[in-house]
Amino acid sequence: MKNKKMKNNTKQIQNFRKIFLVIFLLIFLNSIAFSSDALIRGTVTDSKTNEPLGGVNIMLKGTYYGGATDLNGEFIIDGISSGNYDISVRMIGYTEKVYSGIKLKSGERKKFDIHLEPTVLALGQEITVVGEKPIIDAESTSSSIKISSKDLKNKMVESVTDVVAQQVGVTKSNNEIHIRGGRVDEGQFIVDGLSIKDPLTGSTSNLYVNSNAIEELEFITGGFNAEYGQAMSGIIDVKLKSGTDKLEASARYKTDKLFGNNFNTDNLEFTLGAPIIRKSSNSKLGQISFFTSGYVYFTDTYLPVGSELSPYRDWMNIFTKRADNDFSYMAKLNWNITAKQKFAISYNHSANVDQGYFDYWQHSSGYPYAYQNILNNYFTTTHESQVVNIIWTHTINQRFFYNLNFGYFYTGVHRSVQNKHWTEYDETLDLAPTEYSALDESGRIRVYSGDKFWDYGDAPYWYDYYSKNYSTEGDFTYLPNTRHTVKTGFTHRYTVLQMMDIYKPWLGNSGFGESYDFYKVHPSDGSFYLQDKITFEGMIVNIGARYDYWFIGKYATDAINNPEVLTITEAGREKYIDETFEIFGAKGKGHLSPRIGISHPVTDNDVLYFNYGHFSQLPTYQYVYAKLNTVSEATYQLIGNPNLNPKTTVSYELGIKHKFSASQALEFKAYYKDMFDYETSQSITTYNPLIGRYSLMMYINMDYARSRGIEIIYRKLYGKYFSGDITYSYSIGTGKSSTPNDNLLVEAGKLSAKPITENYLSWDNPHNFATNLRFYMDQKTQPRLFGIPIPNHWQVSARIVYGSGKRYTESVATDTITEADGSQYYIGYSRSDEPYSEISDSYFKTDVKITKRYKISGWNFSVFLDMRNIFNFESPRRINPFTGDGYNPGEIIKYSYANGINPNYDPSRFYSPRNIILGISIRL
Secondary structure (H helix, E strand, O other), X not given: OHHHHHHHHHHHXXXXXXXXXXXXXXXXXXXHHOOOEEEEEEEEEEOOOOOEOOOOEEEEOOOOXXXXXXXXXXXXXXXXXXXXXXXXXXXXXXXXXXXXEEEEOOOOEEEEEEEEOEXXXXXXXXXXXXXXXXXXXXXXXXXXXXXXXXXXXXXXXXXXXXXXXXXXXXXXXXXXXEEOOOOOOOEEEEEOOEEOOOXXXXXXXXXXXXXXXXEEEEEEEEOOOOOOOOOOOEEEEEEEOXXXXXXXXXXXXXXXXXXXXXXXXXXXXXXXXXXXXXXXXOOOOOEEEEEEEEEEEEEOOOOOOOOOOOOOOHHHHHHOOOOEEEEEEEEEEEEXXXXXXXXXXXXXXXXXXXXXXXXOOOOOOOOOHHHOOOHHHOOEEEEEEEEEEEEEEEEEEOOEEEEXXXXXXXXXXXXXXXXXXXXXXXXXXXXXXXXXXXXOOOOOEEEEEOOOOOOEOOOOEEEEEEEEXXXXXXXXXXXOOOOEXXXXXXXXXXXXXXXXXXXXXXXXXXXXXXXXXXXXXXXXXXXXXXXXXEEOOOOEEEEEEEEEEEEOOHHHHHHHHOOOOOOOOHHHHHHHHHHOEEEOOEEEEEEEEEXXXXXXXXXXXXXXXXXXXXXXEOOOOHHHHOOOOOOOOOOOOOEOOOOOOOEEEEEEEEEEXXXXXXXXXXXXXXXXXXXXXXXXXXXXXEEEOOOEEEEEXXXXXXXEEEEEEEEEEEEEOOOOOEEEEEEEEEEEEEEOOOOOXXXXXXXXXXXXXXXXOOEEOXXXXXXXXXXXXXXXXXXXXXXXXXXXXXXXXXXXXXXXXEEOOOEEOOEEEEEEEEOOOOOEEEEEEEOOOOOOOEEOOOEEEEEEEEEEEEEEOOEEEEEEEEEEOOOOOOOEOOEOOOOOOEOOOOOOEEHHHOOOOXXXXXXXOEOOOOEEEEEEEEEO
C-alpha cells in the first residue's frame, strides 16, 4: 500500500513537470507570435545643470534590451518587441529612476527626456519610480513577495503572523506556522535588521508587531541570499515605519459586541509620527523625526476560560481584561544628520496574557478539557518581549556604504496557577461524582470516584524562562562598477538564558516535584557572509557564501569535563572533543552554506529564475541543555546533547514569471528541499563503574525530511474598479517523524513504535487554493449603473480559501461495543506503521471586509465591517481516526473514551466559528 502511494506521488510530480513545460512553451509561443520592432530614444540630463550625461545605463528590466548614452546624453534602443516594460535608468552619482508600465506598440517610436537627480548616496540607495510599482521584480532570484503599508490596510490581519499565514506555501495549524513543509521553528523574523528569534524554542512570534506599524514586509520562501541566516524555510523581513517631515496620525477602534454570538472583543490602536526638527538647508542638526504606535486587543475567544487571569507582572493587570490579551508599543526616533549619515533608535515592547491553550512551545496540547470545571486553577501564561535597536547608516562615497546595528532582545515566558510559587500548589484530584454499587447481599459496596474531570487542585506545571540577547551586526556594500554589487557582513550575539521547569511540585523528595529542570547558560553565536550581485545584459546572478558559528558556553563544557555527570556518556565526551574547534578557550562549531541564484529573460515578457543553496540553523537550545545537570525522579526523561550539529536544508527552486500587461502577471515555480540532521530522541545504553549499565533517552541528529511542490500565482494590480490575486499550491512533505519526541512517546507507551520508513508529516497540506479580491469605487465622478448613481468611496475585500483537510493516522474498527445506556464505541487497531497517511475532508473559509470612507476637514474617516468565516464553515481541529471526520455529539468513538472524557463534547473540537466585527478609523 505504501509503495503504491509513493509511486502515485512520483507520477504526480512527473505530470506537474509536463504541465510546467507546456505552460512555458505556450507562453513562449504567445510572446513571439506577435512580436514586432519598436524603438525608444531620448536624452538624459542632470536635473540641476541641464548638462547632458554620458555613460548612463538604460535597461528594459527583465529583457536583454539596453544601451548607454553617448557624450551628448543621447541613446537609442531599437528592435524591441511590442509589450509592457519597466525601464531602468542608472548612473553612479545619481538617483536611479524606474519608469514602470511603459507600453510599446508594434512599430512605435517613443521618446524620453530624462532628468536625473544628483545624489551623494551610493547607487541603488535611492530609487524613484515613475508610475505604479512594477508588477514583477525581474531582478529577483528568490521566491519572495513584498507587502507595503498600503497593501496591509486592505487585509484582514492583526499581526505579522496573520500576514505570513495568508501567503502561498504556508500552512497554519493550531497556531503553528509551517513554511514549505518545514518544521515550525525554521523561519527567521527580522525587524529593522535585527533578528527576533527565541533561542530556546526557535519561535519567531515572541515580539508582537501590529500591522499599522509596518512600512514594508518582505516574505522570502526560497533562494534567500547569503546575508540571511539561521533559517531553513523562510525569512520574514519587516521594516517599521519612521517619522517624516510632516505630521501623521491615525486611530482605530473595533468591536464585535454589537452582534450576536460575539467573542467580547475590543481592539484599540493608534499611530503618531511628526518632525521634531524639519529638513532645512539652514539646520545644522539635520532632520529629526519620530514615529510611535500602540495596540491593545482583548477577547474572550469562543472557548471557555477562567474568570480571572493572573499575569506574572503586576502592571499587566490593567491590560488583562479578557481570556486573551495582547499589548504592543513601538517608538522610533530617526535623525538624518546629513544625506550621508543617518541614525535611528527604536524600542518595541509587547506582552500577551492568556491561558496558553494553543501555545505549542511549552506544556500545551490544546484546550484543557479535563480542567473545564476548575479553569481558574489552570495556569496563566505571560509572554513578554522587549527590543532596543540602534541603527547607524553611513555612505562613504557614491560606491560604498555600510550599516551597523546594535540590538538588545529580551523574551520571557512565565506559566503558573494564580501566580503561585510552586511550593504553594495543591495536588489535582478527581473526586466527583461518587457512585456506590452493591457487591453482594452482605452489604459490601464498591465506591467509584471521579469522571476524568478534575475537581480540585492546580494544574501541575510551573515554568519560568527568559533570555537576554545582545547583538552586533554590520553590513558593507561596495559597487566597483554598475555591473557588480558586492556585499559582506558579520553578526555576533551573546545570550544569557535561564530556564526553570517543574512538574507536579507536590511529589518527590527533592522539593522540585516529580520532574524538574533548571539551567542558566551563556552561549554565543555569529556569522560572516560575502555575496555579489552581478548584472549582465538582462541577466542577474546572485552568488555568495555564509559561515555560521556557535559557542556552546561554559555550562555545557563543564558538564562535558565532569565525569560525575552521568547524563553524558564517555563516547559522547570523546565525540564532542573531536567534532568541535577551540578558540580563546571556548569550544565551538561552524557550518558553511554556499548559495547561488540566477534570473534571466527567456522572452520579452518572461523571466526565468533558478536558485540553489544550503540553509542551516543552530540546534534549538532546549534540545541542547535539557537536564544535563538535573537529577530528577521522573521515569521518562529526555536529555539534551551538547554535541548537536546545525540542522541543514539543501534547496532547489525553478520559477518563471510572465507579464501579460503592466497590471497582470503569472508566476509558476517548483521547489525541492532535503532537510538533514533534524533533532530526534534515541535510547542510548552505556556503562559507569559506579552504577553499572544504564540507559538514557537523548536528543541526537538523525531525522530527515523532504518537501517538494509547485506554486502558481496570478496577480492583477489596481485597475479602475478591481484588483486581486489567485494562488494555488500542491506540495508533499514526508520524513522520519513529525516531532523530536517520538521515541520518548514509545518508551512511555503512548506510541506503539516509531516507523523506520519515510512517512507523511502531520502538517502536510497537499492542495491549497486562495484568492484575494478587492472591489472599490474611488472615481472622481460618481459612477452609474443603469443610470442609477453608485455610492462612491467604498471598498469590498474578500479572501476565499479552499484546501486539503488535516492529516491523521487511520484506525481500523474490528468491532462495535454497545453499552447499557445505548452508547456505542469502536474497538480496533491503529495503523501506526503508516502515520498521517489519510486526509480528512477539505476545508473552506471566506472572510469579507466592507469599508466606507469619508473625508472631513482634511481628516480621513473609515467605517468598516470585518466578517471572518462568513459562512460559518466548521473546520475540525481534531479528527476521529475511525471515521476521518471531526468529533461531534452522536459520533462513535474508540472504547478507551468510555467512562472518560468524551471528545464529542470538547468545546475546542472545531476552529473559530463566524465572527463579525465593526470598526471605525481616523487618519490625518
